[in-house]
Amino acid sequence: MANQFIHQEYLVAGNNFNSAGSASEAVKSTLKKMGVASSDIRRVAIAMYEGEINMVIHAGGGIALVDIYYDKINILLNDKGKGIADLEKAMQPGYSTAPEEVQRLGFGAGMGLPNMKKYADVFDIQSEVGVGTTVKMTIYFG
Amino acid sequence: MTVKELVQVLDAKVYNLDDEMREVTSGYAGDFLSAVMGKAPTDSAWFTIMNNVNVCAVATLAEVAVVVLCEGVEPDEPLLNKVKMQGVNLIAVKEDIFGAVKKVCHLI
Numbered sequence: 515m516a517n518q519f520i521h522q523e524y525l526v527a528g529n530n531f532n533s534a535g536s537a538s539e540a541v542k543s544t545l546k547k548m549g550v551a552s553s554d555i556r557r558v559a560i561a562m563y564e565g566e567i568n569m570v571i572h573a574g575g576g577i578a579l580v581d582i583y584y585d586k587i588n589i590l591l592n593d594k595g596k597g598i599a600d601l602e603k604a605m606q607p608g609y610s611t612a613p614e615e616v617q618r619l620g621f622g623a624g625m626g627l628p629n630m631k632k633y634a635d636v637f638d639i640q641s642e643v644g645v646g647t648t649v650k651m652t653i654y655f656g
Numbered sequence: 657m658t659v660k661e662l663v664q665v666l667d668a669k670v671y672n673l674d675d676e677m678r679e680v681t682s683g684y685a686g687d688f689l690s691a692v693m694g695k696a697p698t699d700s701a702w703f704t705i706m707n708n709v710n711v712c713a714v715a716t717l718a719e720v721a722v723v724v725l726c727e728g729v730e731p732d733e734p735l736l737n738k739v740k741m742q743g744v745n746l747i748a749v750k751e752d753i754f755g756a757v758k759k760v761c762h763l764i
Contacts, residue, residue: 556718621689623690625688628694
């Protein structure tokens with residue numbers, strides 16, 4: 515059991531707000547079928563959705579690699595977007611660079627990265643301007 | 657209270673009721689989706705004026721019991737289609753958020 519895991523890969527389309535969230539919804543449904551506690555599923559769903567939305571808004575899309583074990587989930591989000599110039603600032607609640615038309619949809623509260631950090635047990639972000647951004651998150655179950 | 661009771665007290669227009677007996681145990685008001693994601697409690701009634709398709713994703717992922725569109729806002733077509741597909745409870749009222757919350761906050 516301990517060695518069993520599910521690997522999933524998702525392509526997240528850039529600037530498509532109709533499909534945004536579908537990867538997170540798919541992961542959520544997998545965890546539900548596995549019988550993971552709903553409080554843990556909620557943390558995974560929030561952290562992953564925020565990451566997914568960030569790639570949709572800021573990076574022209576990206577990929578999400580998900581490894582689900584019996585006791586944890588690893589989520590890796592990778593994009594080849596413009597990168598984040600000031601990571602420290604980007605991590606501050608309320609700071610957002612989302613364009614106005616995206617804010618009209620309800621995004622751009624500047625809570626994306628803070629939410630990810632809050633709900634993931636392990637959170638790591640690496641970003642280089644002009645190269646892209648990689649986020650690694652782990653959430654333990656139970 | 658149940659979603660069904662909430663509909664009655666608010667005299668709300670029903671757009672989709674997938675699980676009208678679902679218990680509403682809390683509430684949240686707001687339009688910034690990340691704030692809702694991070695703060696709306698599971699099984700809450702979410703009061704908002706946002707009416708695009710992303711509302712459904714947030715409602716599903718945050719596991720809110722019902723979305724209450726306020727100020728006479730109607731769901732746009734993609735949102736309506738998606739809540740039906742995903743089984744998300746969606747209702748609407750004429751009152752603004754403050755007015756709607758005032759009607760039900762002592763009952764939740």
